[in-house]
Structures are given as structure tokens and as C-alpha cells.
Amino acid sequence: MVPDNKSNGVGLLFSETTYHKISRILYELNTRLKAKLTIFADMNGYAIDYNGDTRNVNINTLTAVAAGSFSASNEMSRMISGQKHFEHVLHEGVRDNVYMCSVGSEYLMIIIFDKTAPIGFVRLLVHAAVNKLSQYLDSLKAQKSKTAQFLNAEFRSKLDNEMDRAFGLM
Amino acid sequence: MYVDWKNQEIIFKIVYYGPGLGGKTTNLEYIYSKINPALRSELVSFKTKEDRTLYFDFMQVGLGSIGGKKPRFHLYTIPGQIQYSYGRKLVINGADAIIFVADSQRDRLDENIASLQDLREKLAGYQKSLEQLPWIIQYNKRDLPRATSIPTLQKKLNPFDVPYCEAIATQGAGVFETLKSAIQMAMSKL
Numbered sequence A: 001m002v003p004d005n006k007s008n009g010v011g012l013l014f015s016e017t018t019y020h021k022i023s024r025i026l027y028e029l030n031t032r033l034k035a036k037l038t039i040f041a042d043m044n045g046y047a048i049d050y051n052g053d054t055r056n057v058n059i060n061t062l063t064a065v066a067a068g069s070f071s072a073s074n075e076m077s078r079m080i081s082g083q084k085h086f087e088h089v090l091h092e093g094v095r096d097n098v099y100m101c102s103v104g105s106e107y108l109m110i111i112i113f114d115k116t117a118p119i120g121f122v123r124l125l126v127h128a129a130v131n132k133l134s135q136y137l138d139s140l141k142a143q144k145s146k147t148a149q150f151l152n153a154e155f156r157s158k159l160d161n162e163m164d165r166a167f168g169l170m
Numbered sequence B: 001m002y003v004d005w006k007n008q009e010i011i012f013k014i015v016y017y018g019p020g021l022g023g024k025t026t027n028l029e030y031i032y033s034k035i036n037p038a039l040r041s042e043l044v045s046f047k048t049k050e051d052r053t054l055y056f057d058f059m060q061v062g063l064g065s066i067g068g069k070k071p072r073f074h075l076y077t078i079p080g081q082i083q084y085s086y087g088r089k090l091v092i093n094g095a096d097a098i099i100f101v102a103d104s105q106r107d108r109l110d111e112n113i114a115s116l117q118d119l120r121e122k123l124a125g126y127q128k129s130l131e132q133l134p135w136i137i138q139y140n141k142r143d144l145p146r147a148t149s150i151p152t153l154q155k156k157l158n159p160f161d162v163p164y165c166e167a168i169a170t171q172g173a174g175v176f177e178t179l180k181s182a183i184q185m186a187m188s189k190l
């Protein structure tokens, strides 16, 4: 959870505070909604953080698929109404519903919750959480550009070995 | 690229691009079937009844930890059919490397060229270009008797002389070599 400041002697410049604040917002949202899972992701389908029960899901796969589906729904609404919406999408499932909502233009909130929860209530709390999250987006973006420092020559050569092993190329 | 601090993962997005029926999905299916299941996720496919990609295929591949960081690769394929343009635009965004899967069959040359042009246009939509992005070419379907020669393909499809691999995706030949080469390209351009 906390960055490893010692690896390669390079501090990873990750703002712990931002991370904890985002985690806290997700935790509160997930708890108050009694949701199964709350994911904060970027539109490219990377899960930034999540809270809830992940035993039966692969977070990365779920997030990639959710981001694709969210983007498709928005494209459809753009085609129909002629403008970009980027707001929210509700999928009704057999037992669970999925509510997705944009956070700025680059991020996405995904909430999986029991079908019995009133959707108005879900929407209200999610939008409040999104407003709170919005103030940390700049700081998230700033971190993005500083992350590649440990990908040095040593890392790359070890990665080559790992690939040869995993891909059966030896 | 994305760094997931919580799980100490570094995630790269690798996109298989190219004309319809070129073998993009077949590449992923081969990887899925051969790699240690502990290293991969499910292969998620949005596809038509005829097994053509509608939106994208997705699979995550993860390698062992290096210096405490776990490299992860998000592999996507785009839908090659012309009409699914939106899926291509969606998937190409944020790619760390692109694998252009060309169909070696003689009568598919124009489709390869059109797909490469389409890729340029999609990238331009994000103010990106093939000149800046790490990419490689996979000449697939080398098993077919009507395959175009490599020098001809090189001349028509590889103006910047990016690395290329020959492949027979249905048999797995060249599939992992292509992936490795694309990952190395992604790393070298960081």
C-alpha cells in the first residue's frame, strides 16, 4: 500500500496522503451502501483502488470490461443526442446491479450492489463521493508522470528472463 | 502504463491491431491456452455469433515479481472489421505498445494497408503517431501457400523499419516471440 522507498534507491514519490484519502472515500461509500464492491478506475480500465469483496472476481478483468462498456454506452448516447455525456450508466443484473459514473473526464467509479438497494439512494451517495474525489484528481495526475524511474536496465534484463521462462522461450 | 501502488504492480497496455481475420484473437487464444494458468486471467471476448471481435478481447498476463514490483500486461485485440471503428478508437487509447498483425495472404495486402492507415487516423485522434509509439509487425499466416514474400510485405507495410516477427498463430509459431518483442519495445521507449 505504501510505496517502497528503498528499491533502487529511488523514492517513488507517491503521495501517501492522496492515496489514503481516496481509500477512505471508497471505504465509506462501500460501507454506507452495503455494496459488494466499489472500484475507482481510470477510463483506460486500470483499477486505481477498490473496496469490498473481491474473492470471486478478478479486479483487473472486471475493471477493463466495465470501462469498455461504460465508454460504449456513452458513445451510444452521443450518437443519439449528439453530445458527449460522460455521466452514469446502470446495468441491472439478476442479483446485483452495477452503477457506473464518470469522475472528471478521465476516471470512473464502479459500484456493484444488491438489487434491493434503492437506486436513488445509491446515486445520491455515489455523486457525493465523486464530488469529494474530484479534488484529488490533479494530484493523481501529477504522480503518473513520475512512476517510470525504477524501470532501469537491471529491471529490463530481469524482465527478459521472466518472459523467457513464462513464455517458454528458453 | 499504470502503477498500482496497493499491489505493487506495473501495468502495461499492449494492443493487437490489424485487419479483420488477420489472427489477432488467435494470438490471444494461443497465449491463453499455453501459458501457466496461474499467470493469466480469463480471456474475455466480446464477439459476434461468427466469432468475429465486436468490441475487444482482453486478457491479463502477469510475471513474477522483480525488485518487489510485479509486471502485468493488459492484452487487448481490436475489432478489425471496418464497421466497428468505435471499438478500435476506444481500445487504442493509452496503448504502451502496438502489435500490428498483418495477414500474409496475397489478396489481403490492400486490407493490411488500409488497416495501417486506419491505425494512424485513430492515433491522430489522440494526438499520437506511429513515429512516436513503440510498435512491431507480426506477419501472420506464414503457413499459407499464397503468402506474400517478406521483402514485399516489408516494403509495403514497414516504412520505419520497426521490428517484425513471422507467425503462424493457429500453431503458435512466433506468438510469444511477438509478445516479448512488443514488451521490450514498450520498455525501451519509456
Ligand SMILES: Nc1nc2c(ncn2[C@@H]2O[C@H](COP(=O)(O)OP(=O)(O)OP(=O)(O)O)[C@@H](O)[C@H]2O)c(=O)[nH]1
Pocket: B018, B019, B020, B021, B022, B023, B024, B025, B026, B027, B051, B052, B053, B054, B077, B078, B079, B080, B081, B140, B141, B142, B143, B144, B167, B168, B169, B170, B171
Ligand atoms: N492458416 C492460418 N489461419 C489462421 C492463422 N491465424 C489465424 N488464422 C485463422 O484466421 C481466422 C481469423 O482469425 P481471428 O484471430 O479470429 O482474426 P481477428 O484478427 O481476431 O479478426 P477480427 O476479430 O474480425 O478483427 C480464424 O479462422 C483463424 O483460425 C494462421 O497463422 N494460419
Ligand SMILES: [Mg+2]
Pocket: B024, B025, B026, B052, B053, B077, B078, B079, B080
Ligand atoms: Mg478478433
